Amino acid sequence: MRVAVLDDYQQVAHRFADWAGLGAEVAFVDRPLPDDDAVVAALDGYDVVVAMRERTPVTAARLARLPDLRLLVTTGRQNAAIDLDAARARGVVVCGTDSPTNATPELTWALILAVLRHVPAEDRAVRDGGWQHTVGGDLEGRRLGVVGLGRLGSRVARVGLAFGMDVVAWSRHLDPAHAEGLGVRPVAKDELFATSDVVTVHYKLSDRSRGIVGDDDLARMKRTAILVNTSRGPLVDTGALLAALHEGRIGGAGLDVYDAEPLPADHPLRSAPRTVLTPHLGYVTEGTYRTFYGQAVEDVAAWAAGAPVRVLT
Template sequence: MRLAILDDYQSVALDYAPWEQLAADGVEVTVFTRQFRDDDDAATGLRDFDIIIAMRERTAFGRERLRQLPGLKLLVTTGMANQSIDLQAAEEQGVVVCGTGGSPAAAPELTWALLLAFARSIPFEDGRLRAGRWQSTVGFELAGKTLGVLGLGKIGTRIAGYGRAFGMDVIAWSPNLTDEAASQAGARKVSKDALFRESDVVSVHVRLSERSRGVVGEEELRLLGPTGIVVNTARGPLVDEDALVRGLEEGWLGGAALDVFDVEPLPAGHRLLSAPRTVLTPHLGYVTEESYRQFYGGAFEDVQAWLRGSPIRLLTPAVANGAGTSA
């Protein structure tokens, strides 16, 4: 039986779980450090694997890609939700899909790091200092500013807490947010338009779906205005990327601190790479030692449980009875 660990960009997957123990079950582990170019490339590379470990949405498993992998029996995603896996197609094909736990602190901490880096021009000043220059920008303080939290779930609630700790006024909006829930998180519920009109900074923390795709469009970005900043560590397509770039280039948007993009990895020559007033990171929100221990450790547990016929953390429960080496 063959197991593939995908998209190990940092070549660290084998350090975070005792994969060698699977040899006793006759499982051969192969690690892929590169992305697949397309469905055909993935089909060629993964055709002979029974088990696949996917790192978040780095490699998608839509209906067509799954169809090209008829020998696949177990697909594990890190985290308990993955928009790039077609769960219905997996279920129809008899593929068991399991998830893992994750770190609740990793993404919120990066969000705040991006905001602080933008506020004090840290990447720019770091480069200038290494080039022999001294003090070329004037930053701004977060204290006294208004933080708008778009999506007050687990991550958004942490961000609201960070904002209060830095002396910010915190407001929030999401489609189903109540006044009581906002108050419990230390925020004030406002309308969507008010969130962008009143905020100095808007941080995006809603889950990507067809309903939420493009939830931050040109209208919202123009309300945020020439001094406003948008921070996105959730998913790229939540923000209209074309409108965002135009706002930065034309000057009607103050700035952007981004960890996520429509296409990842971000292609060479992309307009965002040369857009002014930006701080960019390569989807590092979940990339911490603590997070990887949960991701890879949980994936290892999922594989062990499946091999023993009792899969855990199922995302396709209807095919659970097909679990194990006899599947």
């Protein structure tokens, strides 16, 4: 059995699971695969592929060029970058793993505080011999607007309440009883963007939600308000966000996700003012990797034994 583990950017996957216990040939791919030919060249001849989240799409066209593939494991219980119908049609079993829910909310608050208190700028200033040249914002008594109050948004909301913030939320299918049970007030989308001091996005990406934060929403925000996105890049209109930042219409942005990942070296977000940028670190923690890779090995072993587990449909 030959197993390929994709997108091991940090070259750490071997540390988080007992790959040797599979008794298989395991290859770790530590570079992005930018196109169909690169994917096929890297994965040709492999029986099993382990995909890290949505870093490398597994499309119908790519599956058609990988005739030896029999098992595809994705970290997480869903992956929009995998064509499940095409996999099923080709007899490829697709399995997933559990997804810890603490890591992304924790990074969300790291970004909120980094933007609000100008942490990267002050860090650079201290290293350059400077001292105190910005004035940070406050959280207590301010309003947190949560776009999407699911598993992750709810955790972010609870922390906002602990900081003494007034927390409001909106989504297309928001359950008012769930929100009120958390101590969160449901509001209309327009009100959320117009009145919040911090807006944080926790929404599932789909055709309907793509661009759910657009120019009209950004135009409603206070000039001092900040936007944080640790969910998916295409949920926010990048062009509209860049314009709002360059024109000083919002106070800043903390971003962990982007339309294209890895973010191209010449992407305009890299030089946008009042931003804190991280390279999709939301799920990149030791605890999450132990779950992802540990259960990926379990998935492979179970499939090899003829009893697949955590099969995605």
